[in-house]
Amino acid sequence: MNESPASSSETPMVRFERVSKRYGALTVLDQLDLDVASGEKVAIIGPSGSGKTTVLRVLMALERIDDGVIHIDGEPLTHMPQGDSLVPADARHLRKMRGHIGMVFQHFNLFPHMSAVQNCMEAPISVLGLGKEEAHARAAELLTMVGLADKLDHHPAQLSGGQQQRVAIARALAMRPRVMLFDEVTSALDPELCGEVLNVIRELGSAHQLTMLMVTHQMGFAREFADRVCFFDAGRIAEQGSPEELFGNPQHERTRQFLRAVMEAI
Amino acid sequence: MPANRTGSAGTSPTGSSPAAGALAAAAILGFAGGLVVSSFAGFRDFLPELLRGAAVTVQVAAGGSLVAVAMALLATAARLYAPLPLRWLAVAYVELFRGTSALVQLFWLFFVLPMFGISLSPMTAGIAALGLNIGAYGSEVMRGAIEAVPRSQWEAASALSLGRFRTLRRVILPQAFVTMIPPWGNLFIELLKATSLVSLITLSDLAFKAQQLNQTTLRTVEIFGIVLLIYLALSLLVTLAMRALEHRAGRRLLRGKETG
Amino acid sequence: MNAHWDWHYVHEILPILGEAALITLQATLLGFALALVIGLVLAVCRMAANPLVRHAAAAVVEFIRSTPLLIQIFFLYYGLPEFGLALDAMLAGLIAIGLHYGAYCAEVYRAGIDNVPRGQWEAAAALNLSPQATFRRIILPQAIPPIVPALGNYLVALFKETPLLSAIGVLELMQTAKILGSESFQYTEPITLVGLYFLVFSLLSSGLIRLLERRLGVRAASRS
Ligand SMILES: Nc1ncnc2c1ncn2[C@@H]1O[C@H](COP(=O)(O)OP(=O)(O)OP(=O)(O)O)[C@@H](O)[C@H]1O
Numbered sequence: 001m002n003e004s005p006a007s008s009s010e011t012p013m014v015r016f017e018r019v020s021k022r023y024g025a026l027t028v029l030d031q032l033d034l035d036v037a038s039g040e041k042v043a044i045i046g047p048s049g050s051g052k053t054t055v056l057r058v059l060m061a062l063e064r065i066d067d068g069v070i071h072i073d074g075e076p077l078t079h080m081p082q083g084d085s086l087v088p089a090d091a092r093h094l095r096k097m098r099g100h101i102g103m104v105f106q107h108f109n110l111f112p113h114m115s116a117v118q119n120c121m122e123a124p125i126s127v128l129g130l131g132k133e134e135a136h137a138r139a140a141e142l143l144t145m146v147g148l149a150d151k152l153d154h155h156p157a158q159l160s161g162g163q164q165q166r167v168a169i170a171r172a173l174a175m176r177p178r179v180m181l182f183d184e185v186t187s188a189l190d191p192e193l194c195g196e197v198l199n200v201i202r203e204l205g206s207a208h209q210l211t212m213l214m215v216t217h218q219m220g221f222a223r224e225f226a227d228r229v230c231f232f233d234a235g236r237i238a239e240q241g242s243p244e245e246l247f248g249n250p251q252h253e254r255t256r257q258f259l260r261a262v263m264e265a266i
Numbered sequence: 267m268p269a270n271r272t273g274s275a276g277t278s279p280t281g282s283s284p285a286a287g288a289l290a291a292a293a294i295l296g297f298a299g300g301l302v303v304s305s306f307a308g309f310r311d312f313l314p315e316l317l318r319g320a321a322v323t324v325q326v327a328a329g330g331s332l333v334a335v336a337m338a339l340l341a342t343a344a345r346l347y348a349p350l351p352l353r354w355l356a357v358a359y360v361e362l363f364r365g366t367s368a369l370v371q372l373f374w375l376f377f378v379l380p381m382f383g384i385s386l387s388p389m390t391a392g393i394a395a396l397g398l399n400i401g402a403y404g405s406e407v408m409r410g411a412i413e414a415v416p417r418s419q420w421e422a423a424s425a426l427s428l429g430r431f432r433t434l435r436r437v438i439l440p441q442a443f444v445t446m447i448p449p450w451g452n453l454f455i456e457l458l459k460a461t462s463l464v465s466l467i468t469l470s471d472l473a474f475k476a477q478q479l480n481q482t483t484l485r486t487v488e489i490f491g492i493v494l495l496i497y498l499a500l501s502l503l504v505t506l507a508m509r510a511l512e513h514r515a516g517r518r519l520l521r522g523k524e525t526g
Numbered sequence: 527m528n529a530h531w532d533w534h535y536v537h538e539i540l541p542i543l544g545e546a547a548l549i550t551l552q553a554t555l556l557g558f559a560l561a562l563v564i565g566l567v568l569a570v571c572r573m574a575a576n577p578l579v580r581h582a583a584a585a586v587v588e589f590i591r592s593t594p595l596l597i598q599i600f601f602l603y604y605g606l607p608e609f610g611l612a613l614d615a616m617l618a619g620l621i622a623i624g625l626h627y628g629a630y631c632a633e634v635y636r637a638g639i640d641n642v643p644r645g646q647w648e649a650a651a652a653l654n655l656s657p658q659a660t661f662r663r664i665i666l667p668q669a670i671p672p673i674v675p676a677l678g679n680y681l682v683a684l685f686k687e688t689p690l691l692s693a694i695g696v697l698e699l700m701q702t703a704k705i706l707g708s709e710s711f712q713y714t715e716p717i718t719l720v721g722l723y724f725l726v727f728s729l730l731s732s733g734l735i736r737l738l739e740r741r742l743g744v745r746a747a748s749r750s
């Protein structure tokens with residue numbers, strides 16, 4: 001893990017190219033450019049409503065974009081080549097590209113009618129065509145990795161928030177994504193449960209060559225974990241840099257304001 | 267006959283009353299169907315006869331609605347405020363008429379009552395049976411609406427030392443009235459649809475005329491097509507009328523809230 | 527006049543009515559099974575991406591719900607032969623009942639599906655599940671349990687409307703009772719017995735549904 005993950009010679013794993021997203025008259029992403037190198041961990045911070053969640057959602061192809069192109073590992077995600085030009089992706093192309101990406105939600109969104117292990121087996125069986133045993137083995141291994149070896153057959157309602165979120169992480173990992181998206185994954189948790197989830201993410205970061213984008217309000221974790229921090233404001237990246245640069249010596253007034261406000265809140 | 271369509275586990279008021287879009291779509295469908303049907307040559311021959319039947323249908327529906335509202339009021343009042351034996355009677359009425367089939371009730375009034383020396387004309391039997399049937403469901407609707415008025419309203423009224431009856435009449439019922447309009451709208455449509463049953467006791471309503479014409483002319487699709495459209499039109503009228511009523515009552519209640 | 531209750535006659539007709547009761551039960555269950563399927567199809571069409579399909583489904587639901595089941599039964603029984611599809615009375619009646627209650631069930635399904643949180647759809651999309659798998663494996667299993675009581679109410683309602691099949695001569699309870707009555711000129715016993723049969727079954731099933739409702743604790747959830 002010694003080579004610089006942000007080395008610009010190789011194709012970026014994720015590339016936003018002048019991406020715009022609007023809801024009616026409201027522009028939520030404003031010609032956003034963002035490159036994330038393979039294996040890079042990017043933390044996204046910024047005030048409420050600045051478009052952080054939207055960045056992850058358009059990357060997961062849960063929302064369509066209005067302008068620009070998103071690439072995954074050099075291949076267009078939001079578009080597909082047709083002849084010489086790019087046309088908006090159809091459902092099949094989106095499904096193919098989604099396979100590279102996994103997402104963990106603020107509110108877990110576990111399937112309440114399935115046990116933890118079933119949550120992790122459903123997509124591998126249905127999408128990847130894994131056999132039941134193989135899927136179970138993979139699910140059990142991942143649940144063990146997130147510290148839930150003894151909860152395989154528990155249903156979400158029988159698990160604490162922190163445990164549920166760890167199941168959600170295992171569920172996303174079971175699809176072997178190359179990019180993982182985390183949207184404020186600890187915001188819905190009691191403070192004492194955040195640690196166990198953050199530990200799992202930490203472990204993932206050190207053990208896997210996984211590209212990660214995470215929206216977070218936990219500045220301490222962003223500082224310690226991320227290779228790069230992006231400060232979002234009004235649908236653009238107002239400032240970005242290494243955690244030391246951004247937290248230690250913010251260049252922009254908006255960034256300073258935001259960090260001051262966040263620090264005061266603690 | 268009608269389901270517990272307005273009962274506790276039924277669909278929500280908005281879910282069960284037709285959405286404006288669906289209404290419009292049904293109207294368009296009806297109009298298109300009307301065009302197709304009216305292009306058939308026999309259309310003019312059938313229509314006057316069917317309209318005469320429709321007049322009977324409307325009569326039964328109107329009479330049934332009056333009986334239904336009256337029965338619902340009586341039964342609700344008895345269930346909520348009458349002494350015990352009367353209360354039991356009201357409960358028995360509601361359960362009996364909700365628990366058995368409308369057609370069975372109609373046949374019972376028409377075929378069995380004469381055995382006890384009470385002979386009803388088909389029209390009377392039809393109005394009575396449908397009114398009693400829908401009235402039982404209507405009583406459930408009324409009770410639900412009255413019980414849905416917050417307790418605090420009773421408490422506020424008693425703090426003003428309003429009597430129980432006065433509270434009911436001046437405070438509770440006006441509020442309950444608004445919430446029970448949509449479910450009553452559904453009940454009136456159920457009643458309208460159920461009027462077709464009277465054709466089975468020889469009353470010459472729309473459904474009866476349809477069958478009669480069908481047997482003499484054998485132009486089944488056209489005849490029943492037109493008849494379905496007439497029923498659709500009547501249902502739409504009921505829906506629109508109840509909408510208008512809901513709108514007016516809702517506005518009055520809101521205005522009352524502003525000034526009060 | 528013939529107002530007394532003739533136990534001897536009751537004894538005589540009970541077995542005949544018992545057999546007819548089985549037909550009624552059969553019609554109820556088959557009709558409801560059909561309604562459940564048709565309702566689901568209509569509900570899915572009402573949520574289709576294609577606006578034409580969506581509006582057409584809404585119009586069909588509204589049309590069916592706004593017109594009498596009896597006419598729909600006549601239409602199918604007498605009308606379908608004109609299209610070269612002659613069905614026997616029971617089958618035509620079952621299809622009419624299935625369509626009619628399917629339209630009602632469609633609304634219930636829709637409420638149930640609408641009540642599944644959006645996050646469930648999104649989680650399924652993020653896991654790349656196909657639309658079919660999402661619907662079948664994720665959404666429906668969550669949408670159905672809360673609406674079981676509402677569907678149950680329609681089962682009872684459908685049950686009480688099966689006597690309409692007598693209008694096209696299906697030998698269910700009501701038709702049998704009418705024939706018995708006209709043969710003996712004693713209507714009191716057969717029609718009252720039929721009434722009792724419906725009363726007992728409706729009360730029983732309503733009680734069951736109420737129990738189920740309490741068990742599920744979903745009264746609030748079934749409202750959207
Ligand atoms: N479906 C939608 N329809 C309309 N507006 C939306 C929709 N989703 C999001 N928005 C708006 O887009 C803007 C950006 O939303 P987004 O969720 O990306 O913000 P965020 O940075 O994640 O904020 P937070 O920190 O509160 O989660 C907000 O103003 C929001 O109100």
Ligand SMILES: [Mg+2]
Nearest residue numbers: 052053054184
């Ligand atoms: Mg957000």
